[in-house]
Amino acid sequence: MIQCSRVVGSDSSGNVKGDKPLGQLDGWPSPLTPQGAMMATPKKSKAEQLEALRKQEAALKARMQALQASVNDEQRKLDTRRKIVFGGALMAHASHNAQFAALVRSALNAALTKEADRELLKDWLTVAKASPADHQPPAPVVPERAKDG
Incomplete structure (x- = not known):
């Protein structure tokens, strides 16, 4: 039998006092007495065990x-x-590239x-009327010459 001990304090010189087996401490019932004896749990029948397992299974299934x-x-x-991100990228690219916009329009149709x-995408399903500015090439950018000073 294994004996467990519990330290309950020490005196002023630091010596341990009250080192007693658990069953002999004041306020602690002895495991050897009926009041400190462990409750014996009755063994479950196989039907009860099955029911408990079914409940566990149902709980696990729910989880x-x-x-x-x-x-x-x-x-x-x-x-x-x-x-949303994909559509935004397609819309942005289509707004800068007329050929791609035509492909998107065809795919949507x-x-x-x-x-x-x-109805939601009607603006994307029809070809916008082109203004004359849409068909003109962009004006060339002329770099400014640095002034020699």
Whole structure:
């Protein structure tokens, strides 16, 4: 049998006092007495064990479903963010490149089937009327000459 001890204090000279086995400390019941004896838990029947395992399984399934829903939610948010960034990049490039804008317009006309979507993107589905300035090459940039001084 293993004896456990508990130090309850020391005197003024630092010597340990009150070093007694746990069962003999004041206020602590002895494991050898009925009041300090461990409660014996009755063994569960196999049916009770099965029921307990089923409850654990149901709890684990619920936790797994909640975690999967959280993962799905995060993935959906990332997908939405990617679409926003991707669309923004395409729109920016199309605003500077007429050939690319025509490709985007063609792709949108082919892909959009819902009237609400077509209405939302109607500005992108039609060719903007070109002004004469759109067809003129940009004016050449003439560098300023440094003044010799």
